[in-house]
Amino acid sequence: MINIRRATPDDAPTVHSLIRALAEHQDQAWGVTVSVEDLKQMLARPDVTYLIAERDGQAVGYVSWLERIGFWSGQDYLHLDDLYVTGAERGHGVGEQLMRATAEAAGGKVIRWEVAETNKAAQRFYTRIGATLTSKKIGRWQPR
Numbered sequence: 001m002i003n004i005r006r007a008t009p010d011d012a013p014t015v016h017s018l019i020r021a022l023a024e025h026q027d028q029a030w031g032v033t034v035s036v037e038d039l040k041q042m043l044a045r046p047d048v049t050y051l052i053a054e055r056d057g058q059a060v061g062y063v064s065w066l067e068r069i070g071f072w073s074g075q076d077y078l079h080l081d082d083l084y085v086t087g088a089e090r091g092h093g094v095g096e097q098l099m100r101a102t103a104e105a106a107g108g109k110v111i112r113w114e115v116a117e118t119n120k121a122a123q124r125f126y127t128r129i130g131a132t133l134t135s136k137k138i139g140r141w142q143p144r
């Protein structure tokens with residue numbers, strides 16, 4: 001049975017491994033520069049939520065999000081950062097359970113996230129659970 005719970009600062013080493021696993025899956029391991037110590041502090045923040053899915057006490061997936069406010073709507077919303085299920089566990093409903101747990105925590109707030117144009121399997125998954133997908137370019141600027 002899958003158990004979904006909110007990660008605490010003590011889970012930082014597990015959280016670090018899961019984030020690395022997603023980054024490796026996406027061939028972006030180089031992008032993970034966060035340390036276990038950084039994660040300990042992040043997991044203590046009230047605006048950060050990280051849910052871990054466990055099977056028999058073993059982490060098999062996660063969803064993470066930040067609380068944000070929309071200037072146009074004036075409403076709070078949840079900005080999903082990541083959704084990930086480990087390879088052997090995919091296709092058995094864990095991802096949907098994580099999204100349902102997020103919806104429950106959202107308490108009626110809108111949930112927003114980004115998905116790569118090339119990630120067709122994840123796009124099918126999101127559409128199947130009832131989400132709407134629209135295309136937009138993502139800006140990134142490191143001012144010097």
Ligand SMILES: CC(C)(COP(=O)(O)OP(=O)(O)OC[C@H]1O[C@@H](n2cnc3c(N)ncnc32)[C@H](O)[C@@H]1OP(=O)(O)O)[C@@H](O)C(=O)NCCC(=O)NCCS
Nearest residue numbers: 083084085090091092093094095096115121122124125128
């Ligand atoms: C996308 C993801 C979170 C879905 O979790 P999941 O537990 O496999 O999802 P569920 O079992 O609830 O639903 C299965 C659906 O996920 C999709 N899916 C995506 N990748 C899959 C995979 N490798 N194996 C099986 N199903 C996959 C399928 O479209 C499937 O939908 P279908 O049954 O209509 O074909 C998971 O496959 C995953 O971690 N993928 C790699 C990381 C990723 O792409 N994350 C999203 C970034 S935006």
